[in-house]
Amino acid sequence: METTIKIGISSCLLGEKVRFDSGHKLNKYATDVLGQYFEFVPFCPEVSIGLPIPRAPIRLIAKDGDIRCVGVKDDTIDVTDELKAKADEQVHWHQDLCGYILKHSSPSCGMERVKVYTNAMPTKTGVGIYAKQLLKNFPNLPVEEEGRLEDPHLRENFIQRVFVYSRWRALIAGDFSIGQLQKFHAQHKYIFMSHDQVGAKALGAILANTKDFALEEVAEQYVTSMMQLLKKMAPRKGHVNTLKHIQGYLKRSLDTEDKQELNDIVEQYRQGLVPLIVPVTLLRHHFRRHPHDYIDQSYYLAPHPNELMLLNRI
Structure with a gap:
Protein backbone atom coordinates (compact mmCIF):
# COMPACT_ATOMS: atom_id res chain seq x y z
CA MET A 1 0.00 0.00 0.00
CA ASP A 151 -20.73 1.24 -13.49
CA PRO A 152 -17.75 -1.17 -13.26
CA HIS A 153 -15.86 0.49 -16.14
CA LEU A 154 -16.29 4.01 -14.76
CA ARG A 155 -15.38 2.75 -11.29
CA GLU A 156 -12.16 1.12 -12.46
CA ASN A 157 -11.27 4.16 -14.54
CA PHE A 158 -11.71 6.55 -11.61
CA ILE A 159 -9.79 4.46 -9.10
CA GLN A 160 -7.00 3.82 -11.59
CA ARG A 161 -6.71 7.58 -12.12
CA VAL A 162 -6.59 8.15 -8.36
CA PHE A 163 -3.68 5.72 -7.91
CA VAL A 164 -1.75 7.10 -10.90
CA TYR A 165 -2.28 10.67 -9.71
CA SER A 166 -1.21 9.70 -6.19
CA ARG A 167 2.04 8.24 -7.53
CA TRP A 168 2.57 11.37 -9.63
CA ARG A 169 2.11 13.64 -6.61
CA ALA A 170 4.57 11.53 -4.62
CA LEU A 171 7.10 11.86 -7.45
CA ILE A 172 6.99 15.65 -7.66
CA ALA A 173 6.67 16.23 -3.91
CA GLY A 174 10.43 16.69 -3.60
CA ASP A 175 13.33 17.26 -5.95
CA PHE A 176 12.84 15.33 -9.17
CA SER A 177 14.68 14.96 -12.46
CA ILE A 178 13.87 14.26 -16.07
CA GLY A 179 15.21 10.76 -15.47
CA GLN A 180 12.65 10.19 -12.73
CA LEU A 181 9.88 11.47 -15.00
CA GLN A 182 11.01 9.07 -17.69
CA LYS A 183 11.02 6.19 -15.19
CA PHE A 184 7.47 7.13 -14.12
CA HIS A 185 6.41 7.06 -17.76
CA ALA A 186 8.01 3.67 -18.31
CA GLN A 187 6.20 2.27 -15.26
CA HIS A 188 2.84 3.46 -16.58
CA LYS A 189 3.44 3.10 -20.32
CA TYR A 190 1.19 0.07 -20.73
CA ILE A 191 -1.62 1.67 -18.75
CA PHE A 192 -1.43 4.64 -21.11
CA MET A 193 -1.28 2.35 -24.14
CA SER A 194 -4.44 0.53 -23.07
CA HIS A 195 -6.32 3.84 -23.09
CA ASP A 196 -4.93 5.29 -26.30
CA GLN A 197 -1.85 4.04 -28.13
CA VAL A 198 -1.37 7.26 -30.13
CA GLY A 199 -1.85 9.35 -26.99
CA ALA A 200 0.68 7.23 -25.12
CA LYS A 201 3.30 7.91 -27.81
CA ALA A 202 2.57 11.63 -27.67
CA LEU A 203 2.94 11.56 -23.91
CA GLY A 204 6.33 9.89 -24.20
CA ALA A 205 7.39 12.50 -26.77
CA ILE A 206 6.91 15.25 -24.15
CA LEU A 207 9.71 13.70 -22.09
CA ALA A 208 11.90 13.13 -25.12
CA ASN A 209 11.91 16.80 -26.14
CA THR A 210 12.82 18.70 -22.98
CA LYS A 211 15.88 20.59 -24.17
CA ASP A 212 14.22 24.01 -24.51
CA PHE A 213 11.93 23.82 -21.49
CA ALA A 214 12.28 24.14 -17.72
CA LEU A 215 11.69 20.90 -15.80
CA GLU A 216 8.59 22.32 -14.08
CA GLU A 217 7.08 23.25 -17.46
CA VAL A 218 7.69 19.76 -18.77
CA ALA A 219 6.11 18.21 -15.68
CA GLU A 220 3.01 20.42 -15.95
CA GLN A 221 2.55 19.66 -19.63
CA TYR A 222 3.05 15.97 -18.95
CA VAL A 223 0.58 15.64 -16.07
CA THR A 224 -2.09 17.62 -17.92
CA SER A 225 -1.77 15.41 -20.99
CA MET A 226 -1.58 12.28 -18.85
CA MET A 227 -4.75 12.96 -16.90
CA GLN A 228 -6.64 13.88 -20.08
CA LEU A 229 -5.52 10.62 -21.65
CA LEU A 230 -6.59 8.59 -18.61
CA LYS A 231 -10.09 10.12 -18.69
CA LYS A 232 -10.64 8.19 -21.90
CA MET A 233 -12.12 4.80 -21.17
CA ALA A 234 -9.69 2.01 -22.05
CA PRO A 235 -11.47 0.00 -24.79
CA ARG A 236 -11.31 -3.78 -25.03
CA LYS A 237 -9.25 -3.39 -28.20
CA GLY A 238 -6.75 -1.25 -26.30
CA HIS A 239 -6.35 -3.88 -23.59
CA VAL A 240 -5.94 -6.65 -26.15
CA ASN A 241 -3.18 -4.70 -27.89
CA THR A 242 -1.47 -4.06 -24.55
CA LEU A 243 -1.75 -7.67 -23.43
CA LYS A 244 -0.12 -8.83 -26.65
CA HIS A 245 2.73 -6.35 -26.23
CA ILE A 246 3.39 -7.63 -22.72
CA GLN A 247 3.07 -11.21 -23.92
CA GLY A 248 5.99 -10.53 -26.24
CA TYR A 249 8.36 -10.43 -23.26
CA LEU A 250 7.63 -14.14 -22.72
CA LYS A 251 8.22 -15.37 -26.26
CA ARG A 252 11.56 -16.97 -25.38
CA SER A 253 10.39 -18.34 -22.03
CA LEU A 254 7.18 -20.20 -22.80
CA ASP A 255 6.76 -23.47 -24.62
CA THR A 256 4.30 -23.88 -27.48
CA GLU A 257 1.50 -25.13 -25.25
CA ASP A 258 1.75 -22.19 -22.82
CA LYS A 259 1.90 -19.70 -25.67
CA GLN A 260 -1.22 -21.18 -27.21
CA GLU A 261 -3.07 -21.09 -23.90
CA LEU A 262 -2.15 -17.43 -23.45
CA ASN A 263 -3.24 -16.61 -27.00
CA ASP A 264 -6.53 -18.39 -26.41
CA ILE A 265 -7.23 -16.53 -23.16
CA VAL A 266 -6.50 -13.13 -24.74
CA GLU A 267 -8.79 -14.06 -27.63
CA GLN A 268 -11.53 -15.06 -25.19
CA TYR A 269 -11.15 -11.66 -23.52
CA ARG A 270 -11.33 -9.94 -26.92
CA GLN A 271 -14.62 -11.73 -27.58
CA GLY A 272 -16.00 -10.73 -24.18
CA LEU A 273 -16.12 -14.31 -22.90
CA VAL A 274 -13.90 -13.68 -19.85
CA PRO A 275 -13.10 -10.53 -17.83
CA LEU A 276 -9.75 -8.75 -17.96
CA ILE A 277 -8.59 -10.32 -14.71
CA VAL A 278 -8.28 -13.73 -16.46
CA PRO A 279 -5.50 -12.88 -18.97
CA VAL A 280 -3.91 -10.56 -16.40
CA THR A 281 -3.76 -13.37 -13.83
CA LEU A 282 -2.25 -15.77 -16.34
CA LEU A 283 0.40 -13.22 -17.30
CA ARG A 284 1.21 -12.62 -13.63
CA HIS A 285 1.66 -16.37 -13.23
CA HIS A 286 4.12 -16.61 -16.11
CA PHE A 287 6.10 -13.55 -14.99
CA ARG A 288 6.46 -15.04 -11.51
CA ARG A 289 8.08 -18.05 -13.15
CA HIS A 290 10.01 -15.95 -15.67
CA PRO A 291 10.68 -12.52 -14.11
CA HIS A 292 11.43 -9.52 -16.29
CA ASP A 293 12.74 -6.31 -14.77
CA TYR A 294 10.73 -3.99 -17.01
CA ILE A 295 7.44 -5.79 -16.37
CA ASP A 296 8.19 -6.07 -12.65
CA GLN A 297 8.30 -2.26 -12.50
CA SER A 298 5.22 -1.77 -14.68
CA TYR A 299 1.86 -1.07 -13.06
CA TYR A 300 -0.36 -2.44 -15.83
CA LEU A 301 -0.70 -5.92 -14.34
CA ALA A 302 -1.29 -4.48 -10.85
CA PRO A 303 -2.77 -0.96 -11.22
CA HIS A 304 -4.56 -1.03 -7.85
CA PRO A 305 -5.04 -3.43 -4.90
CA ASN A 306 -6.28 -6.87 -5.98
CA GLU A 307 -8.82 -6.85 -3.16
CA LEU A 308 -10.81 -4.14 -4.93
CA MET A 309 -11.49 -6.69 -7.69
CA LEU A 310 -11.84 -3.92 -10.26
CA LEU A 311 -10.62 -6.05 -13.17
CA ASN A 312 -13.13 -8.80 -12.46
CA ARG A 313 -16.04 -7.08 -14.23
CA ILE A 314 -14.44 -5.32 -17.19
Missing part, protein backbone atom coordinates in the same frame (compact mmCIF):
# COMPACT_ATOMS: atom_id res chain seq x y z
CA GLU A 2 1.27 3.43 -0.93
CA THR A 3 1.23 6.52 1.29
CA THR A 4 -2.15 7.69 2.55
CA ILE A 5 -4.34 8.72 -0.36
CA LYS A 6 -6.71 11.55 0.52
CA ILE A 7 -10.03 11.72 -1.30
CA GLY A 8 -12.52 14.56 -0.98
CA ILE A 9 -16.14 13.47 -0.71
CA SER A 10 -19.57 15.04 -0.31
CA SER A 11 -20.40 14.70 3.39
CA CYS A 12 -23.83 13.17 2.81
CA LEU A 13 -22.20 10.17 1.09
CA LEU A 14 -20.53 9.23 4.37
CA GLY A 15 -23.88 9.26 6.17
CA GLU A 16 -23.68 12.77 7.60
CA LYS A 17 -27.17 14.27 7.92
CA VAL A 18 -26.45 17.50 6.09
CA ARG A 19 -29.03 17.46 3.31
CA PHE A 20 -31.84 19.99 2.98
CA ASP A 21 -34.31 17.46 4.45
CA SER A 22 -32.01 16.55 7.38
CA GLY A 23 -31.20 13.27 5.65
CA HIS A 24 -28.11 11.69 4.14
CA LYS A 25 -27.17 9.60 1.10
CA LEU A 26 -24.84 7.04 2.66
CA ASN A 27 -22.87 5.24 -0.03
CA LYS A 28 -21.88 1.81 1.25
CA TYR A 29 -19.33 1.21 -1.50
CA ALA A 30 -17.47 4.33 -0.44
CA THR A 31 -17.59 3.60 3.28
CA ASP A 32 -17.21 -0.18 3.29
CA VAL A 33 -14.85 -0.72 0.35
CA LEU A 34 -13.01 2.43 -0.68
CA GLY A 35 -12.69 3.52 2.94
CA GLN A 36 -10.20 0.69 3.46
CA TYR A 37 -7.79 2.27 0.98
CA PHE A 38 -8.50 5.99 1.02
CA GLU A 39 -8.66 8.66 3.72
CA PHE A 40 -11.87 10.56 3.08
CA VAL A 41 -12.10 14.30 3.64
CA PRO A 42 -15.84 15.11 3.86
CA PHE A 43 -17.23 18.52 2.99
CA CYS A 44 -20.69 19.99 2.45
CA PRO A 45 -20.52 23.37 0.72
CA GLU A 46 -24.16 24.21 1.42
CA VAL A 47 -23.76 23.84 5.18
CA SER A 48 -20.36 25.51 5.00
CA ILE A 49 -21.84 28.73 3.57
CA GLY A 50 -24.26 28.85 6.48
CA LEU A 51 -27.41 27.21 5.14
CA PRO A 52 -29.33 25.53 8.00
CA ILE A 53 -30.38 21.89 8.46
CA PRO A 54 -33.14 21.41 7.47
CA ARG A 55 -33.37 24.15 4.84
CA ALA A 56 -35.38 25.22 1.85
CA PRO A 57 -34.10 23.39 -1.26
CA ILE A 58 -32.09 25.18 -3.93
CA ARG A 59 -31.77 24.59 -7.66
CA LEU A 60 -29.97 25.83 -10.78
CA ILE A 61 -31.79 28.26 -13.05
CA ALA A 62 -30.82 29.87 -16.35
CA LYS A 63 -31.02 33.63 -15.88
CA ASP A 64 -29.80 36.39 -18.19
CA GLY A 65 -27.36 34.07 -19.93
CA ASP A 66 -25.92 32.81 -16.65
CA ILE A 67 -26.55 29.85 -14.37
CA ARG A 68 -27.57 30.81 -10.86
CA CYS A 69 -28.21 28.70 -7.76
CA VAL A 70 -31.36 29.97 -6.08
CA GLY A 71 -34.15 28.93 -3.72
CA VAL A 72 -36.82 26.69 -5.22
CA LYS A 73 -39.68 28.64 -3.63
CA ASP A 74 -37.94 32.01 -3.33
CA ASP A 75 -35.55 32.83 -6.16
CA THR A 76 -34.40 36.00 -4.38
CA ILE A 77 -32.29 33.62 -2.28
CA ASP A 78 -29.17 33.36 -4.47
CA VAL A 79 -26.16 31.43 -3.15
CA THR A 80 -24.20 31.19 -6.40
CA ASP A 81 -21.38 33.51 -5.45
CA GLU A 82 -21.13 32.07 -1.94
CA LEU A 83 -20.75 28.51 -3.25
CA LYS A 84 -18.16 29.57 -5.81
CA ALA A 85 -16.18 31.50 -3.19
CA LYS A 86 -16.42 28.57 -0.79
CA ALA A 87 -14.75 26.31 -3.35
CA ASP A 88 -11.93 28.85 -3.72
CA GLU A 89 -11.52 28.99 0.06
CA GLN A 90 -10.86 25.24 0.19
CA VAL A 91 -7.83 25.32 -2.12
CA HIS A 92 -5.51 24.82 0.84
CA TRP A 93 -6.79 21.26 1.36
CA HIS A 94 -8.06 20.55 -2.15
CA GLN A 95 -4.43 20.72 -3.32
CA ASP A 96 -3.58 17.73 -1.10
CA LEU A 97 -6.25 15.49 -2.64
CA CYS A 98 -5.76 12.69 -5.15
CA GLY A 99 -9.45 12.45 -6.06
CA TYR A 100 -12.96 13.62 -5.22
CA ILE A 101 -16.33 11.83 -5.07
CA LEU A 102 -19.29 14.17 -5.54
CA LYS A 103 -23.04 13.81 -4.99
CA HIS A 104 -24.82 13.46 -8.32
CA SER A 105 -27.66 15.82 -9.30
CA SER A 106 -26.78 18.28 -6.53
CA PRO A 107 -27.01 22.00 -7.47
CA SER A 108 -23.84 22.51 -5.45
CA CYS A 109 -21.92 19.24 -5.91
CA GLY A 110 -23.19 17.60 -9.12
CA MET A 111 -20.40 16.94 -11.63
CA GLU A 112 -22.62 16.77 -14.71
CA ARG A 113 -26.24 16.47 -15.91
CA VAL A 114 -27.63 18.60 -13.08
CA LYS A 115 -31.10 19.97 -13.83
CA VAL A 116 -31.17 23.58 -15.01
CA TYR A 117 -34.58 25.20 -14.85
CA THR A 118 -35.85 27.67 -17.40
CA ASN A 119 -39.29 28.89 -18.40
CA ALA A 120 -39.60 25.68 -20.38
CA MET A 121 -38.85 22.13 -19.24
CA PRO A 122 -35.68 21.67 -17.14
CA THR A 123 -32.64 20.32 -18.95
CA LYS A 124 -29.93 18.10 -17.50
CA THR A 125 -27.10 20.30 -18.71
CA GLY A 126 -25.76 21.85 -15.52
CA VAL A 127 -22.82 21.44 -13.17
CA GLY A 128 -23.07 22.14 -9.45
CA ILE A 129 -21.62 25.55 -8.54
CA TYR A 130 -19.11 24.23 -6.02
CA ALA A 131 -18.16 21.31 -8.28
CA LYS A 132 -17.66 23.56 -11.29
CA GLN A 133 -15.24 25.79 -9.40
CA LEU A 134 -13.41 22.76 -7.99
CA LEU A 135 -12.94 21.38 -11.51
CA LYS A 136 -11.77 24.78 -12.74
CA ASN A 137 -9.22 25.12 -9.95
CA PHE A 138 -7.92 21.53 -10.28
CA PRO A 139 -8.54 20.30 -13.84
CA ASN A 140 -6.19 17.32 -13.41
CA LEU A 141 -7.84 16.02 -10.24
CA PRO A 142 -9.70 12.71 -10.71
CA VAL A 143 -13.36 13.50 -9.95
CA GLU A 144 -16.38 11.22 -10.13
CA GLU A 145 -19.97 11.00 -8.87
CA GLU A 146 -21.15 8.23 -6.58
CA GLY A 147 -23.91 7.18 -8.97
CA ARG A 148 -21.49 6.67 -11.85
CA LEU A 149 -19.28 4.49 -9.62
CA GLU A 150 -21.95 1.79 -9.93
Whole structure:
Protein backbone atom coordinates (compact mmCIF):
# COMPACT_ATOMS: atom_id res chain seq x y z
CA MET A 1 0.00 0.00 0.00
CA GLU A 2 1.27 3.43 -0.93
CA THR A 3 1.23 6.52 1.29
CA THR A 4 -2.15 7.69 2.55
CA ILE A 5 -4.34 8.72 -0.36
CA LYS A 6 -6.71 11.55 0.52
CA ILE A 7 -10.03 11.72 -1.30
CA GLY A 8 -12.52 14.56 -0.98
CA ILE A 9 -16.14 13.47 -0.71
CA SER A 10 -19.57 15.04 -0.31
CA SER A 11 -20.40 14.70 3.39
CA CYS A 12 -23.83 13.17 2.81
CA LEU A 13 -22.20 10.17 1.09
CA LEU A 14 -20.53 9.23 4.37
CA GLY A 15 -23.88 9.26 6.17
CA GLU A 16 -23.68 12.77 7.60
CA LYS A 17 -27.17 14.27 7.92
CA VAL A 18 -26.45 17.50 6.09
CA ARG A 19 -29.03 17.46 3.31
CA PHE A 20 -31.84 19.99 2.98
CA ASP A 21 -34.31 17.46 4.45
CA SER A 22 -32.01 16.55 7.38
CA GLY A 23 -31.20 13.27 5.65
CA HIS A 24 -28.11 11.69 4.14
CA LYS A 25 -27.17 9.60 1.10
CA LEU A 26 -24.84 7.04 2.66
CA ASN A 27 -22.87 5.24 -0.03
CA LYS A 28 -21.88 1.81 1.25
CA TYR A 29 -19.33 1.21 -1.50
CA ALA A 30 -17.47 4.33 -0.44
CA THR A 31 -17.59 3.60 3.28
CA ASP A 32 -17.21 -0.18 3.29
CA VAL A 33 -14.85 -0.72 0.35
CA LEU A 34 -13.01 2.43 -0.68
CA GLY A 35 -12.69 3.52 2.94
CA GLN A 36 -10.20 0.69 3.46
CA TYR A 37 -7.79 2.27 0.98
CA PHE A 38 -8.50 5.99 1.02
CA GLU A 39 -8.66 8.66 3.72
CA PHE A 40 -11.87 10.56 3.08
CA VAL A 41 -12.10 14.30 3.64
CA PRO A 42 -15.84 15.11 3.86
CA PHE A 43 -17.23 18.52 2.99
CA CYS A 44 -20.69 19.99 2.45
CA PRO A 45 -20.52 23.37 0.72
CA GLU A 46 -24.16 24.21 1.42
CA VAL A 47 -23.76 23.84 5.18
CA SER A 48 -20.36 25.51 5.00
CA ILE A 49 -21.84 28.73 3.57
CA GLY A 50 -24.26 28.85 6.48
CA LEU A 51 -27.41 27.21 5.14
CA PRO A 52 -29.33 25.53 8.00
CA ILE A 53 -30.38 21.89 8.46
CA PRO A 54 -33.14 21.41 7.47
CA ARG A 55 -33.37 24.15 4.84
CA ALA A 56 -35.38 25.22 1.85
CA PRO A 57 -34.10 23.39 -1.26
CA ILE A 58 -32.09 25.18 -3.93
CA ARG A 59 -31.77 24.59 -7.66
CA LEU A 60 -29.97 25.83 -10.78
CA ILE A 61 -31.79 28.26 -13.05
CA ALA A 62 -30.82 29.87 -16.35
CA LYS A 63 -31.02 33.63 -15.88
CA ASP A 64 -29.80 36.39 -18.19
CA GLY A 65 -27.36 34.07 -19.93
CA ASP A 66 -25.92 32.81 -16.65
CA ILE A 67 -26.55 29.85 -14.37
CA ARG A 68 -27.57 30.81 -10.86
CA CYS A 69 -28.21 28.70 -7.76
CA VAL A 70 -31.36 29.97 -6.08
CA GLY A 71 -34.15 28.93 -3.72
CA VAL A 72 -36.82 26.69 -5.22
CA LYS A 73 -39.68 28.64 -3.63
CA ASP A 74 -37.94 32.01 -3.33
CA ASP A 75 -35.55 32.83 -6.16
CA THR A 76 -34.40 36.00 -4.38
CA ILE A 77 -32.29 33.62 -2.28
CA ASP A 78 -29.17 33.36 -4.47
CA VAL A 79 -26.16 31.43 -3.15
CA THR A 80 -24.20 31.19 -6.40
CA ASP A 81 -21.38 33.51 -5.45
CA GLU A 82 -21.13 32.07 -1.94
CA LEU A 83 -20.75 28.51 -3.25
CA LYS A 84 -18.16 29.57 -5.81
CA ALA A 85 -16.18 31.50 -3.19
CA LYS A 86 -16.42 28.57 -0.79
CA ALA A 87 -14.75 26.31 -3.35
CA ASP A 88 -11.93 28.85 -3.72
CA GLU A 89 -11.52 28.99 0.06
CA GLN A 90 -10.86 25.24 0.19
CA VAL A 91 -7.83 25.32 -2.12
CA HIS A 92 -5.51 24.82 0.84
CA TRP A 93 -6.79 21.26 1.36
CA HIS A 94 -8.06 20.55 -2.15
CA GLN A 95 -4.43 20.72 -3.32
CA ASP A 96 -3.58 17.73 -1.10
CA LEU A 97 -6.25 15.49 -2.64
CA CYS A 98 -5.76 12.69 -5.15
CA GLY A 99 -9.45 12.45 -6.06
CA TYR A 100 -12.96 13.62 -5.22
CA ILE A 101 -16.33 11.83 -5.07
CA LEU A 102 -19.29 14.17 -5.54
CA LYS A 103 -23.04 13.81 -4.99
CA HIS A 104 -24.82 13.46 -8.32
CA SER A 105 -27.66 15.82 -9.30
CA SER A 106 -26.78 18.28 -6.53
CA PRO A 107 -27.01 22.00 -7.47
CA SER A 108 -23.84 22.51 -5.45
CA CYS A 109 -21.92 19.24 -5.91
CA GLY A 110 -23.19 17.60 -9.12
CA MET A 111 -20.40 16.94 -11.63
CA GLU A 112 -22.62 16.77 -14.71
CA ARG A 113 -26.24 16.47 -15.91
CA VAL A 114 -27.63 18.60 -13.08
CA LYS A 115 -31.10 19.97 -13.83
CA VAL A 116 -31.17 23.58 -15.01
CA TYR A 117 -34.58 25.20 -14.85
CA THR A 118 -35.85 27.67 -17.40
CA ASN A 119 -39.29 28.89 -18.40
CA ALA A 120 -39.60 25.68 -20.38
CA MET A 121 -38.85 22.13 -19.24
CA PRO A 122 -35.68 21.67 -17.14
CA THR A 123 -32.64 20.32 -18.95
CA LYS A 124 -29.93 18.10 -17.50
CA THR A 125 -27.10 20.30 -18.71
CA GLY A 126 -25.76 21.85 -15.52
CA VAL A 127 -22.82 21.44 -13.17
CA GLY A 128 -23.07 22.14 -9.45
CA ILE A 129 -21.62 25.55 -8.54
CA TYR A 130 -19.11 24.23 -6.02
CA ALA A 131 -18.16 21.31 -8.28
CA LYS A 132 -17.66 23.56 -11.29
CA GLN A 133 -15.24 25.79 -9.40
CA LEU A 134 -13.41 22.76 -7.99
CA LEU A 135 -12.94 21.38 -11.51
CA LYS A 136 -11.77 24.78 -12.74
CA ASN A 137 -9.22 25.12 -9.95
CA PHE A 138 -7.92 21.53 -10.28
CA PRO A 139 -8.54 20.30 -13.84
CA ASN A 140 -6.19 17.32 -13.41
CA LEU A 141 -7.84 16.02 -10.24
CA PRO A 142 -9.70 12.71 -10.71
CA VAL A 143 -13.36 13.50 -9.95
CA GLU A 144 -16.38 11.22 -10.13
CA GLU A 145 -19.97 11.00 -8.87
CA GLU A 146 -21.15 8.23 -6.58
CA GLY A 147 -23.91 7.18 -8.97
CA ARG A 148 -21.49 6.67 -11.85
CA LEU A 149 -19.28 4.49 -9.62
CA GLU A 150 -21.95 1.79 -9.93
CA ASP A 151 -20.73 1.24 -13.49
CA PRO A 152 -17.75 -1.17 -13.26
CA HIS A 153 -15.86 0.49 -16.14
CA LEU A 154 -16.29 4.01 -14.76
CA ARG A 155 -15.38 2.75 -11.29
CA GLU A 156 -12.16 1.12 -12.46
CA ASN A 157 -11.27 4.16 -14.54
CA PHE A 158 -11.71 6.55 -11.61
CA ILE A 159 -9.79 4.46 -9.10
CA GLN A 160 -7.00 3.82 -11.59
CA ARG A 161 -6.71 7.58 -12.12
CA VAL A 162 -6.59 8.15 -8.36
CA PHE A 163 -3.68 5.72 -7.91
CA VAL A 164 -1.75 7.10 -10.90
CA TYR A 165 -2.28 10.67 -9.71
CA SER A 166 -1.21 9.70 -6.19
CA ARG A 167 2.04 8.24 -7.53
CA TRP A 168 2.57 11.37 -9.63
CA ARG A 169 2.11 13.64 -6.61
CA ALA A 170 4.57 11.53 -4.62
CA LEU A 171 7.10 11.86 -7.45
CA ILE A 172 6.99 15.65 -7.66
CA ALA A 173 6.67 16.23 -3.91
CA GLY A 174 10.43 16.69 -3.60
CA ASP A 175 13.33 17.26 -5.95
CA PHE A 176 12.84 15.33 -9.17
CA SER A 177 14.68 14.96 -12.46
CA ILE A 178 13.87 14.26 -16.07
CA GLY A 179 15.21 10.76 -15.47
CA GLN A 180 12.65 10.19 -12.73
CA LEU A 181 9.88 11.47 -15.00
CA GLN A 182 11.01 9.07 -17.69
CA LYS A 183 11.02 6.19 -15.19
CA PHE A 184 7.47 7.13 -14.12
CA HIS A 185 6.41 7.06 -17.76
CA ALA A 186 8.01 3.67 -18.31
CA GLN A 187 6.20 2.27 -15.26
CA HIS A 188 2.84 3.46 -16.58
CA LYS A 189 3.44 3.10 -20.32
CA TYR A 190 1.19 0.07 -20.73
CA ILE A 191 -1.62 1.67 -18.75
CA PHE A 192 -1.43 4.64 -21.11
CA MET A 193 -1.28 2.35 -24.14
CA SER A 194 -4.44 0.53 -23.07
CA HIS A 195 -6.32 3.84 -23.09
CA ASP A 196 -4.93 5.29 -26.30
CA GLN A 197 -1.85 4.04 -28.13
CA VAL A 198 -1.37 7.26 -30.13
CA GLY A 199 -1.85 9.35 -26.99
CA ALA A 200 0.68 7.23 -25.12
CA LYS A 201 3.30 7.91 -27.81
CA ALA A 202 2.57 11.63 -27.67
CA LEU A 203 2.94 11.56 -23.91
CA GLY A 204 6.33 9.89 -24.20
CA ALA A 205 7.39 12.50 -26.77
CA ILE A 206 6.91 15.25 -24.15
CA LEU A 207 9.71 13.70 -22.09
CA ALA A 208 11.90 13.13 -25.12
CA ASN A 209 11.91 16.80 -26.14
CA THR A 210 12.82 18.70 -22.98
CA LYS A 211 15.88 20.59 -24.17
CA ASP A 212 14.22 24.01 -24.51
CA PHE A 213 11.93 23.82 -21.49
CA ALA A 214 12.28 24.14 -17.72
CA LEU A 215 11.69 20.90 -15.80
CA GLU A 216 8.59 22.32 -14.08
CA GLU A 217 7.08 23.25 -17.46
CA VAL A 218 7.69 19.76 -18.77
CA ALA A 219 6.11 18.21 -15.68
CA GLU A 220 3.01 20.42 -15.95
CA GLN A 221 2.55 19.66 -19.63
CA TYR A 222 3.05 15.97 -18.95
CA VAL A 223 0.58 15.64 -16.07
CA THR A 224 -2.09 17.62 -17.92
CA SER A 225 -1.77 15.41 -20.99
CA MET A 226 -1.58 12.28 -18.85
CA MET A 227 -4.75 12.96 -16.90
CA GLN A 228 -6.64 13.88 -20.08
CA LEU A 229 -5.52 10.62 -21.65
CA LEU A 230 -6.59 8.59 -18.61
CA LYS A 231 -10.09 10.12 -18.69
CA LYS A 232 -10.64 8.19 -21.90
CA MET A 233 -12.12 4.80 -21.17
CA ALA A 234 -9.69 2.01 -22.05
CA PRO A 235 -11.47 0.00 -24.79
CA ARG A 236 -11.31 -3.78 -25.03
CA LYS A 237 -9.25 -3.39 -28.20
CA GLY A 238 -6.75 -1.25 -26.30
CA HIS A 239 -6.35 -3.88 -23.59
CA VAL A 240 -5.94 -6.65 -26.15
CA ASN A 241 -3.18 -4.70 -27.89
CA THR A 242 -1.47 -4.06 -24.55
CA LEU A 243 -1.75 -7.67 -23.43
CA LYS A 244 -0.12 -8.83 -26.65
CA HIS A 245 2.73 -6.35 -26.23
CA ILE A 246 3.39 -7.63 -22.72
CA GLN A 247 3.07 -11.21 -23.92
CA GLY A 248 5.99 -10.53 -26.24
CA TYR A 249 8.36 -10.43 -23.26
CA LEU A 250 7.63 -14.14 -22.72
CA LYS A 251 8.22 -15.37 -26.26
CA ARG A 252 11.56 -16.97 -25.38
CA SER A 253 10.39 -18.34 -22.03
CA LEU A 254 7.18 -20.20 -22.80
CA ASP A 255 6.76 -23.47 -24.62
CA THR A 256 4.30 -23.88 -27.48
CA GLU A 257 1.50 -25.13 -25.25
CA ASP A 258 1.75 -22.19 -22.82
CA LYS A 259 1.90 -19.70 -25.67
CA GLN A 260 -1.22 -21.18 -27.21
CA GLU A 261 -3.07 -21.09 -23.90
CA LEU A 262 -2.15 -17.43 -23.45
CA ASN A 263 -3.24 -16.61 -27.00
CA ASP A 264 -6.53 -18.39 -26.41
CA ILE A 265 -7.23 -16.53 -23.16
CA VAL A 266 -6.50 -13.13 -24.74
CA GLU A 267 -8.79 -14.06 -27.63
CA GLN A 268 -11.53 -15.06 -25.19
CA TYR A 269 -11.15 -11.66 -23.52
CA ARG A 270 -11.33 -9.94 -26.92
CA GLN A 271 -14.62 -11.73 -27.58
CA GLY A 272 -16.00 -10.73 -24.18
CA LEU A 273 -16.12 -14.31 -22.90
CA VAL A 274 -13.90 -13.68 -19.85
CA PRO A 275 -13.10 -10.53 -17.83
CA LEU A 276 -9.75 -8.75 -17.96
CA ILE A 277 -8.59 -10.32 -14.71
CA VAL A 278 -8.28 -13.73 -16.46
CA PRO A 279 -5.50 -12.88 -18.97
CA VAL A 280 -3.91 -10.56 -16.40
CA THR A 281 -3.76 -13.37 -13.83
CA LEU A 282 -2.25 -15.77 -16.34
CA LEU A 283 0.40 -13.22 -17.30
CA ARG A 284 1.21 -12.62 -13.63
CA HIS A 285 1.66 -16.37 -13.23
CA HIS A 286 4.12 -16.61 -16.11
CA PHE A 287 6.10 -13.55 -14.99
CA ARG A 288 6.46 -15.04 -11.51
CA ARG A 289 8.08 -18.05 -13.15
CA HIS A 290 10.01 -15.95 -15.67
CA PRO A 291 10.68 -12.52 -14.11
CA HIS A 292 11.43 -9.52 -16.29
CA ASP A 293 12.74 -6.31 -14.77
CA TYR A 294 10.73 -3.99 -17.01
CA ILE A 295 7.44 -5.79 -16.37
CA ASP A 296 8.19 -6.07 -12.65
CA GLN A 297 8.30 -2.26 -12.50
CA SER A 298 5.22 -1.77 -14.68
CA TYR A 299 1.86 -1.07 -13.06
CA TYR A 300 -0.36 -2.44 -15.83
CA LEU A 301 -0.70 -5.92 -14.34
CA ALA A 302 -1.29 -4.48 -10.85
CA PRO A 303 -2.77 -0.96 -11.22
CA HIS A 304 -4.56 -1.03 -7.85
CA PRO A 305 -5.04 -3.43 -4.90
CA ASN A 306 -6.28 -6.87 -5.98
CA GLU A 307 -8.82 -6.85 -3.16
CA LEU A 308 -10.81 -4.14 -4.93
CA MET A 309 -11.49 -6.69 -7.69
CA LEU A 310 -11.84 -3.92 -10.26
CA LEU A 311 -10.62 -6.05 -13.17
CA ASN A 312 -13.13 -8.80 -12.46
CA ARG A 313 -16.04 -7.08 -14.23
CA ILE A 314 -14.44 -5.32 -17.19
